[in-house]
Amino acid sequence: MGGLRAMQFTTNVQLLLDGLNTVTRALSARPTKQILEGVHLSAAGEHVKLTCSDGNLSIEMSILADVKEEGTAVLPGRLFTELSRKLPGGEVTIRVGENHAASIRCLSSKSNLAGMNPTDYPEMARVAEGTTVRIPQNKLKEMISRVVFAIATEDNRQILTGCLLEVEPTEARLVALDGFRLAIQKAVMPFELPGGKENVRVVIPGRVLNEMSKVLGDTDEYCTLVFDQSRMTASFGTTTLSTVLLTGEYIDYRKILPASFRTTALADRVGVQNAIDRASLMAREGKNNLIRMSFSGDTLAISSNAELGDVLEELETELTGDPIEIAFNAKYITDVIRNITDEKLCMRFNSNVSPCVIAPQEGEDYLYLILPVRVFT
Amino acid sequence: MGGLRAMQFTTNVQLLLDGLNTVTRALSARPTKQILEGVHLSAAGEHVKLTCSDGNLSIEMSILADVKEEGTAVLPGRLFTELSRKLPGGEVTIRVGENHAASIRCLSSKSNLAGMNPTDYPEMARVAEGTTVRIPQNKLKEMISRVVFAIATEDNRQILTGCLLEVEPTEARLVALDGFRLAIQKAVMPFELPGGKENVRVVIPGRVLNEMSKVLGDTDEYCTLVFDQSRMTASFGTTTLSTVLLTGEYIDYRKILPASFRTTALADRVGVQNAIDRASLMAREGKNNLIRMSFSGDTLAISSNAELGDVLEELETELTGDPIEIAFNAKYITDVIRNITDEKLCMRFNSNVSPCVIAPQEGEDYLYLILPVRVFT
Structure with a gap:
């Protein structure tokens, strides 16, 4: 230069x-x-x-x-x-x-x-040859927003401060997890992988995805990602973004995903969001920012309490399977609801000490998993 | 209670x-x-x-x-x-x-x-009887916004952390000054003073005026101020505000006001505002946030400089009297321009070491005075 x-x-x-x-x-x-x-x-x-x-x-x-x-x-x-x-x-x-x-x-x-x-001024390294993935800009932007908040912020688990991008011939997946929750967003479309490869996995730093989601356009024109094992270059419009990737083995997230569920609950997403919003206010006053959800019959009760008082919210729910009482860190549930646009929130459970999965009622493009907090004996 | x-x-x-x-x-x-x-x-x-x-x-x-x-x-x-x-x-x-x-x-x-x-809960003291002043809410709100930024923020000059309200039979004045600048806003209208009094002076804490300007309505319905020497009660709509007043002698601001000027300059207010906005950027990078203004012929040059660079802006001006080169703290001039709505900015000078007065081209309702910074020999 x-x-x-x-x-x-x-x-x-x-x-x-x-x-x-x-x-x-x-x-x-x-x-x-x-x-x-x-x-x-x-x-x-x-x-x-x-x-x-x-x-x-x-x-x-x-x-x-x-x-x-x-x-x-x-x-x-x-x-x-x-x-x-x-x-x-x-x-x-x-x-x-x-x-x-x-x-x-x-x-x-x-x-x-x-x-x-x-x-x-230092010369910037760019990936000229490597695995190439093309995703529409608006799609990639949405994928990032659906998972990026679940990235770990603690430095002592450096690999988890990035997002796993996993590409197979028929779909790409962005995965983020911080030890308490996990978010996966898929893009189902054909991808051409280099000869003989069944999948490609890279870990993109969280800061890079955050900045990228801000500069990607709201257009279905493609963003072209080219990566090798240490670097990634993204080109879209007249913009080129280059970054080093995180190195190390990402956690095998498949092992965390429950295979089946004993309880499925559906509730109006906006209603749940507003109720949790109010309950979070009191949860913040309390010691561990805790929200309790109790699904029983056709009622979902959301509650929180602190020395200064308590909040109890009641909503309608459609329950399939066993009633359940479960508690979460308010932040983990607020984060995900903010990023869901479906009319109904669908939550799936096995017990109040095993992960809860939030996913669209239909389809498998998105999945969010939270570990509950043990408060019920 | x-x-x-x-x-x-x-x-x-x-x-x-x-x-x-x-x-x-x-x-x-x-x-x-x-x-x-x-x-x-x-x-x-x-x-x-x-x-x-x-x-x-x-x-x-x-x-x-x-x-x-x-x-x-x-x-x-x-x-x-x-x-x-x-x-x-x-x-x-x-x-x-x-x-x-x-x-x-x-x-x-x-x-x-x-x-x-x-x-x-403590009983609130209220002024039941005292001098009564009635000013339309929107007028009082505007008066406050025109002077309140010139209030001193340093605690060691406690009386200057308030605004002087001076009421005479034909006008009321709000006065704020911090040792570097002075702002006066008048409301010309009849006021009834208690028998025999020619004027009433109280000093209202700056915080009170700030909060008051936020709760006063954008209506010409009256705000009624009742005060004695230690307290003020303001009533408007269904709201009542009560406060202690600052005690002590306020500075005799009349002594600071120049009686005449050697130079008067007019310039487009928005043009000056934008030029000063850009010059302020570099002034902030410099040591003392300094902006220089040079009025000569039909040109106003606004400049600032720092180690990283300099800014020079040229505008048209209408000058009456001697050319002048003068320098100000950028903040003091930015604060006032933000609060002026006239199309033309009118500045009046005697020398580059004596106060500059900014006032509307016509009328005497508002006056703002800044001490220049000595940089020219």
Whole structure:
């Protein structure tokens, strides 16, 4: 990414800002090197390529520009973005001289920004050849949102701070689990795996999936993922995201999934959500953020209590199998309900000490499992 | 506020919530007594009166209710408000028993909240007789917003953490100053002062004015202020706010106001606001958050600089008198521009070491004064 000549281009402020808003998602709050505070600009042909990186994750985006002098530059990422956000609008002309300083002109606004030497900017590794998976952007975005909240946040189980992506010839699966709950989202479609392989498994860091879900478009145009065992590159639209993958063996989640259930309960999802919302208020006041659910006959009672008081909510339910009383950490159940759009919430149980599974009433695309808290004897 | 009988009433959830949202503004984040964490409820006739207080400021509001049993209660303020916010809506029935516990029923939601003994709740002092001032609520709200940001926040100048309210037979003035800037907003209308008095001056705590501006309505119905030398009571709609006043001599602000100016400059207010917004970005990066303004001929140049770069903005100006170069703390000028709605910003100067006055082009209702920072020799 070298080049020390002066660089000059003119582009639209909104285009520049869209690009900066996308790539600066890769900036770290505490960069390991000063140069990584910068956004790398590379002007050539009819485009300017913007790149930010934290050393592990990098995001690039090309924007259309009228390039007067081809070249490269590194400008302070956050300040340049804030300045661009406040520009009057219309066209902006950016010129970077040999001293790395940039002049930014937009109508009667003139700014100068001290830049850094672009030859110091690290080269980004990219996966050129490897397993290729193509998923529509909106589908991938939805898959991520359905599982990403279940990723472990504790550092002492580093592999669980990532999401397992498992690809087979007929479906792909995103899996997240933190020891208390597990979320799986499938995409059933044909995938071409490299000759002879039955499945490919990689573990993508949670932060990468979070940032990715924010820059993926709400479009059914494809995102192309290419990965080998250590890196992944995702390309969509004019954006390219590259990241290192987590290494190590992911937990064999299949062993955790119950094969059958003794009880199935259906209830209005919005009703349950509101009831849990109110019960969570009191659960938060209590010691362990605990919510109790009691399914019996056609009634679901949701309750919580603390020294300051208690909440009891009653809803209708359709129960198949044995009545059950079970308790959960309020956060684990709130997280999942927020991400379900079905009209009915479907919960399946075996006992109040074995995992509860929440899944759509029909179909097997999504599955969420929570371990209950033992409070009933 | 005694009474230990059971209390019971039914009201509309939205009415209850509006009341709680208003009165809980008086709750302190760190109450001096546990009972002051509570909201006091008093049900009588066709109303329930809600009251919160931090010991100095108290806010009361009456809401319509179907009262089954008259009585009083104190419930945990924040939790009761959060719970009310999440109730399904429609009617809510609240019953408080002799053990001070409240049962709250709304559709299929049932909560119990531990309450406190209402006989422990302090009686609120109210000014029954004193100087009375009536100002339309929307006018008073606007007056507050025009000056309140100039109140001193440092505790070592306690009198300046309040706003001076000065009432004369033909106008009322709100004055705030912090040693670096001064804001005055007038309301020209007849006021009836107690026999023989030419003016009345009280100093209202800044926090009280901030909370007041949030609960005053956007209506031209009157707010009635009654004050003596130590307390003020404000009544508007079904709300009553009572507060202690600050004691001590307020600074004689008249001595600070320049009698004449050598330079007057007019510029497009939105243009200046945007230019200062961009210049502030770089000023923040610099050491003392400094913005320079240079008025010369028909040009106003606004600039700032830091190690990382500089910003230069040019605008048109209409200048009367001598050209001037002057520098300000960016915050002090941003604060005022945000609160001005005139199309043109009018600034008046004598020299770059004497106060600059910002006021409407016509009229004398508003005045804002800033001390410049000495940077020019």
